[in-house]
Amino acid sequence: MSIAILGAGAFGTALAVALAARGPVTLWARDTSWGRDNPRLPGVTLPDAIHVTDDLGDAARANTLLLALPAQALGGFLAGHAVLLDGKRLVSTAKGIDLSKLTGPSALLADACPQATVAVLTGPSFAADIARGLPTALTLACADGDAGKALQHTLSTPVLRLYRTTDVTGAELGGALKNVIAIAAGVVIGAGLGDSARAAIVTRGFAEMTRLAARLGARPETLTGLSGLGDLTLTCTSAQSRNFRYGQALGSEQPFDSATTVEGAATARAVAALSRRLGCDMPVAAMVAALAEGRVSVDNAAEMLMTRPLKEE
Ligand SMILES: NC(=O)C1=CN([C@@H]2O[C@H](COP(=O)(O)OP(=O)(O)OC[C@H]3O[C@@H](n4cnc5c(N)ncnc54)[C@H](OP(=O)(O)O)[C@@H]3O)[C@@H](O)[C@H]2O)C=CC1
Ligand SMILES: O=C(CO)COP(=O)(O)O
Numbered sequence: 213m214s215i216a217i218l219g220a221g222a223f224g225t226a227l228a229v230a231l232a233a234r235g236p237v238t239l240w241a242r243d244t245s246w247g248r249d250n251p252r253l254p255g256v257t258l259p260d261a262i263h264v265t266d267d268l269g270d271a272a273r274a275n276t277l278l279l280a281l282p283a284q285a286l287g288g289f290l291a292g293h294a295v296l297l298d299g300k301r302l303v304s305t306a307k308g309i310d311l312s313k314l315t316g317p318s319a320l321l322a323d324a325c326p327q328a329t330v331a332v333l334t335g336p337s338f339a340a341d342i343a344r345g346l347p348t349a350l351t352l353a354c355a356d357g358d359a360g361k362a363l364q365h366t367l368s369t370p371v372l373r374l375y376r377t378t379d380v381t382g383a384e385l386g387g388a389l390k391n392v393i394a395i396a397a398g399v400v401i402g403a404g405l406g407d408s409a410r411a412a413i414v415t416r417g418f419a420e421m422t423r424l425a426a427r428l429g430a431r432p433e434t435l436t437g438l439s440g441l442g443d444l445t446l447t448c449t450s451a452q453s454r455n456f457r458y459g460q461a462l463g464s465e466q467p468f469d470s471a472t473t474v475e476g477a478a479t480a481r482a483v484a485a486l487s488r489r490l491g492c493d494m495p496v497a498a499m500v501a502a503l504a505e506g507r508v509s510v511d512n513a514a515e516m517l518m519t520r521p522l523k524e525e
Pocket of ligand 2: 339456475
């Protein structure tokens with residue numbers, strides 16, 4: 213099975229390095245002027261088994277295409293290129309909810325490419341860890357169980373262990389929502405509110421993740437798996453996470469590089485819109501959206517969360 217990765221950001225490049233251990237991989241980027249050393253993944257020189265190209269037609273000849281693009285870029289990319297991708301096995305790695313359509317990446321792919329087999333690759337995994345060959349376990353979600361099993365085998369390596377599920381909704385929501393909660397956890401630490409407060413925000417954040425996921429038809433056990441609780445744990449506790457670092461900057465009122473991909477900021481706004489539409493209470497996500505938009509201060513946000521009406525856990 214030929215594999216191409218579309219998007220040579222940190223994660224696409226790391227996946228290419230990991231999969232090149234199994235055989236040839238094509239890595240597509242709109243700009244390949246960096247040669248064999250991608251500044252998005254510093255310190256890694258691409259092995260010879262990776263063919264780098266800026267020709268999308270060339271890359272799209274592969275039958276398995278991994279789309280490693282940010283969630284808010286995916287819709288625009290598909291609008292321009294869906295015709296090249298339809299009928300293929302398409303696997304999105306995006307961890308976010310599209311702000312204009314309020315859907316996850318799988319629906320964007322299925323709408324744009326109705327003949328394609330659509331899957332999602334998600335779970336706790338920093339690009340730098342994968343590129344170094346450190347052991348990593350991920351979730352491969354595909355509604356078609358047989359197709360998912362085939363993809364699981366195509367994309368697993370001795371250090372990249374894929375579990376599979378047919379619950380695409382649960383898997384992609386876990387990956388998207390944990391980024392929002394990671395921002396909240398970063399705010400708590402950045403503002404000096406302490407580890408106890410972080411544990412509280414992560415736990416209450418997980419409660420609202422499962423609440424929204426259930427409303428959208430996800431299976432509860434998916435949220436306690438790698439793609440939900442697993443990735444939430446990683447992202448809320450590590451300064452390797454861009455979402456966590458962005459939250460820290462918000463909490464400590466420090467500047468943050470706006471060119472950095474922070475999926476949770478736009479996704480918090482999408483979640484706030486979804487929760488209003490569904491009548492689903494998502495106070496942590498609403499607060500992250502308000503903080504990211506500068507509508508509340510950190511002090512006000514903490515006070516508003518702490519003084520909500522008392523309730524059962
Ligand atoms: N980094 C990580 O550790 C992990 C990331 N992910 C997820 O993977 C997704 C990608 O993240 P990551 O690789 O880190 O992001 P990066 O910010 O490192 O890279 C984003 C890439 O997307 C490309 N891109 C953006 N918009 C477009 C477009 N319209 N057309 C073509 N290419 C585009 C950029 O190209 P250009 O360089 O030309 O701007 C860049 O190569 C995110 O959803 C993230 O949450 C998942 C697991 C781990
Ligand atoms: O999704 C990730 C780890 O699983 C990467 O997190 P960040 O996008 O916050 O860096």
